[in-house]
Amino acid sequence: RSRRARAMTTGADADARRTYDEERAYVSAVSPTKLVVAKGFVPNMRVPGEIYVNERLRELVLDELRAYCDEDRRGGGYSPAVKQIANVAALPGVVRASIALPDVHSGYGFAIGNVAAFDCGDDDAIVSPGGVGFDINCGVRLLRTNLTEAEVGPVKEALAQSLFDHIPVGVGSRGIIPTSPAALEAALEMGMDWSLREGYAWAEDKEHTEEYGRMLNADPSKVSARAKKRGLPQMGTLGAGNHYAEIQVVDEIYDEFAAKKMGIDRVGQICIMIHSGSRGLGHQVATDSLTAMERAMERDGIEVNDRQLACAKISSQEGQDYLAAMACAANYAWVNRSSMTFLCRQAFAKMFGKPPDELDMHVVYDVSHNIAKFEEHIVDGEMKTLLVHRKGSTRAFPPHHPLIPVDYQYTGQPVLIGGTMGTCSYILTGTEKGMRDTFGSTCHGAGRARSRNKSRHVLQYEDVLAKLKTKGIAIRVASPKLVMEEAPESYKDVTEVVNTCHDAGISKKCVKLRPIAVVKG
Numbered sequence: 301r302s303r304r305a306r307a308m309t310t311g312a313d314a315d316a317r318r319t320y321d322e323e324r325a326y327v328s329a330v331s332p333t334k335l336v337v338a339k340g341f342v343p344n345m346r347v348p349g350e351i352y353v354n355e356r357l358r359e360l361v362l363d364e365l366r367a368y369c370d371e372d373r374r375g376g377g378y379s380p381a382v383k384q385i386a387n388v389a390a391l392p393g394v395v396r397a398s399i400a401l402p403d404v405h406s407g408y409g410f411a412i413g414n415v416a417a418f419d420c421g422d423d424d425a426i427v428s429p430g431g432v433g434f435d436i437n438c439g440v441r442l443l444r445t446n447l448t449e450a451e452v453g454p455v456k457e458a459l460a461q462s463l464f465d466h467i468p469v470g471v472g473s474r475g476i477i478p479t480s481p482a483a484l485e486a487a488l489e490m491g492m493d494w495s496l497r498e499g500y501a502w503a504e505d506k507e508h509t510e511e512y513g514r515m516l517n518a519d520p521s522k523v524s525a526r527a528k529k530r531g532l533p534q535m536g537t538l539g540a541g542n543h544y545a546e547i548q549v550v551d552e553i554y555d556e557f558a559a560k561k562m563g564i565d566r567v568g569q570i571c572i573m574i575h576s577g578s579r580g581l582g583h584q585v586a587t588d589s590l591t592a593m594e595r596a597m598e599r600d601g602i603e604v605n606d607r608q609l610a611c612a613k614i615s616s617q618e619g620q621d622y623l624a625a626m627a628c629a630a631n632y633a634w635v636n637r638s639s640m641t642f643l644c645r646q647a648f649a650k651m652f653g654k655p656p657d658e659l660d661m662h663v664v665y666d667v668s669h670n671i672a673k674f675e676e677h678i679v680d681g682e683m684k685t686l687l688v689h690r691k692g693s694t695r696a697f698p699p700h701h702p703l704i705p706v707d708y709q710y711t712g713q714p715v716l717i718g719g720t721m722g723t724c725s726y727i728l729t730g731t732e733k734g735m736r737d738t739f740g741s742t743c744h745g746a747g748r749a750r751s752r753n754k755s756r757h758v759l760q761y762e763d764v765l766a767k768l769k770t771k772g773i774a775i776r777v778a779s780p781k782l783v784m785e786e787a788p789e790s791y792k793d794v795t796e797v798v799n800t801c802h803d804a805g806i807s808k809k810c811v812k813l814r815p816i817a818v819v820k821g
Contacts, residue, residue, distance in 0.1 A: 320369040324362070327382065333804040335361070337386050342605050344390040351385065351400040352738075354800045357792060360749055361404065378406040379606065385411055387605040393418040393425025393614075395679050395686065399738050401693050402800040403747025403792060407433065409608035412692030412748075415741045417677065420614060420685040426602065427619045428611035429593065429626075431689030433670035434586045436626055437633035438543075438577030439510075440716040440744075441666040442727070443641065444563045445648070445659050447570040449549045453816065456547065459651050460774040460817040463545055466643040469538040470778030470821040477536035477639045484532050488520040491631030495638035502662075505638065507705050509666040510695060511673070513634040515627035522625040523581070524588050531581030531632055536639030540779055540821030542745075542786055543576045544718075545644065548725060548813040555810040558711035558729050562664045564811055571813060572648075572661075573725060574640050575718050577670070582629040589622040614687055623672070630671055637666060664727070665714040667694050669744045677739050688739050696730035696742040696807045704730075715807055719794040720746050721775075721786045721818055722768045726798045727811040734806035742807035743798065746791035759784040774817040786820065 326341040335358065337349030353361055364380040378384070381404045388410055389398035395417055404413030409430020418425040452459065468475055477500065479487070487494040492513025495501035506513050520528075538545060550569040553559045564571070578585075596612035596619075597604070604611065612618035641663065645656035652659060672689045679686070697704050697713040704713040712729035719725040723746070734740055761780050764787040768775050777783055784790070801807045 318369070320366045323365060323369055327362070329358070333800050337382060337389070342383060342386040342390060344605065345386060347389045347394055347397050349382070349385040349389050349400065350397045351382070351404065352402050352800055352804050352806065354402070354796060354803065356796055357402050357800060360792065364406065378408070381406045381411040384409070384606070385414055387609060388414060388416045388431070390605050391416070391418070391426055391428065391609065391611065392602065393422040395419050395684070399741070401738070401741070401743040402797040403692065403743045403745055405748045407691065409606065409610070410689065410691045413743065415688065415690050415693050415739055417686040417688045417739050418614065419679070420674065420687060423613070423615065425614050425687065426611040427614050427622060427672060427687055428609055428689065429586045429589045429622060430609050431691050432586070432626060432672050433691045434583045435577035436582035436585060436629035436670055437668045438670045439633060439637065439666060439668040440718050441574045441637045441641065442664040442716050443572040443644065443661050444664050445570045445572070445661055447652070447659060449568045449570065449816065452547065452570050455651060456774045456817045459547060459647070460776050460819060462647040462651055463547075463644060463817070463819045464776035466647040467538050467545055467640050467819065468536065469819060470540050473537040473539065473778070473821065474533040475536040475639065479532055479535045481528070481532065484528060484535070485520045487535070487635045488523060488628040488631055489518050490514060491518070491634045492638055495635050500642040501638040505641065505663045508663045508707075509634060510668050513638070513666070515630050517624055518627035518631050519624035520628055522621045523585060523628045527581050527584035527588065530584050531579065534579040534581070535636060536643065537579060537636070538576050538640065538819070538821050539579050540782055543821055544721065545640065545819040546573045546725070546815045547817040548573055548815050550811060551724060551814045552812040554812070555729070555808065558810045561707055561711050562714060562727065563660065563662060564664070571664070572644055573716065573718060573813070574637055574644065576633070576636055576640065578629040578633040579636065581632050585625045585629045589625065592618045592621065626672065630668065634666070665716060667716050669694060675739070678736070686739070688741075690741055692744050692747070693741045694744045695740055696728065696734050697740045698730045698732045698735045701730070701735070712808070714810070715742055717743060717794065717798055718745050720788045720791040721783070721820065722771060722773055722815060723788050723794055725813045725815070726794070726809065727813070728798065728801065728807040729810050731805055731808055738806050742801045746794040746797055748790060749792045759787050759789060768818070773815055775820070776818070777820045779821060783820070
């Protein structure tokens with residue numbers, strides 16, 4: 301095997317030589333929605349791995365492991381998700397379990413869909429950029445309206461075009477929100493408080509955003525000049541890849557009480573979902589930190605099973621610097637989604653000849669997918685401060701939690717699960733069981749079933765676009781040839797993913813939304 305392949309697989313080669321049946325012996329189903337990966341699956345596991353999958357999704361996870369065990373097909377790239385989850389369970393300071401949600405698939409270091417918490421009371425506990433991801437605070441925001449499908453349906457093509465014209469989209473797209481270097485510094489430090497001050501957000505938007513749209517430990521001096529240079533022109537841009545702005549219709553309401561609290565009171569109501577992150581700035585923050593972390597690991601003698609799990613002690617200078625820079629990137633992402641909300645409200649106001657507040661264009665909620673945060677959780681009967689890494693997973697706090705808005709105290713935190721292009725999306729709510737079992741976390745989307753590269757070779761973009769048209773979905777795409785990567789065929793079934801979380805009790809189904817117009821990069 302190539303040097304790159306060796307570096308990217310697990311640290312010890314003893315487990316790499318095991319047959320699939322030998323590997324499989326470490327993985328057992330403890331319920332219809334949960335697998336447990338026993339200690340010993342990879343070296344030095346401190347806690348078990350837990351994977352939330354139902355029977356259908358289970359096969360996808362195990363097939364990836366089977367392919368990995370087939371010598372002929374093993375090569376460069378990432379280890380299978382099961383291995384990555386186990387490698388995270390071997391990191392210093394990890395508590396309870398390394399948890400994977402139903403949309404799990406392999407990623408850089410941590411699997412996407414992996415949650416792990418590290419005990420701040422343990423001097424050896426670490427922070428790892430691989431547990432946050434490159435698109436820091438990639439997340440989803442949902443706006444409601446008082447419009448109906450009957451009103452929007454006839455103008456959906458024009459409305460999709462208007463959104464496409466208002467929101468800059470695509471690789472390297474440049475923002476129209478005027479940003480000077482001084483304004484960028486302020487946005488990195490202040491998050492949505494900057495958007496509010498500049499008139500791009502409503503005061504109520506902040507209330508309905510995770511962390512109220514601002515991480516207080518942000519320090520712009522810890523963000524490199526290169527990261528700032530990349531972030532400066534991209535404020536208020538959607539980007540490419542799996543990012544989108546969608547006009548959606550309420551298709552089903554499962555929990556009327558919770559939906560009403562969100563301002564969603566009827567089937568046919570129109571909502572807008574915005575999915576975007578911290579663009580080039582976040583990516584650069586992650587890249588910069590990896591070099592510093594590798595030096596810190598050597599100095600502090602930290603050993604990991606996979607080089608991609610570069611990390612530093614939370615209390616170290618490198619750990620603190622990364623957390624301060626990550627908080628800046630998170631703030632940037634909230635400002636970015638706020639700027640796009642502003643542009644979206646403008647597009648709707650022009651189309652319907654009414655100001656956005658008359659259209660009731662309020663933020664239902666804004667959730668983060670790729671982030672690490674200090675939180676209080678009960679571990680072995682004791683309240684502890686943990687650094688919870690959520691990569692490709694969503695915070696889902698239960699009713700009565702002090703960190704969720706007053707409006708949602710009786711329902712639990714809204715959780716926004718974006719589907720893939722042309723498929724349905726969901727709103728869930730957080731539960732007490734999720735708080736106990738998954739550090740108050742749930743899935744974030746459908747999760748890839750096929751790599752981007754494979755999607756490009758298997759699918760034709762014309763076919764993907766034609767299929768969306770036959771479903772009656774208006775689509776505007778900046779890079780048509782990237783569409784194959786985001787086609788529904790490239791992903792798991794989002795309904796299976798959501799049903800697994802609901803059946804496992806870690807979050808609860810509330811509303812189902814279907815798209816009628818999609819704007820993509």
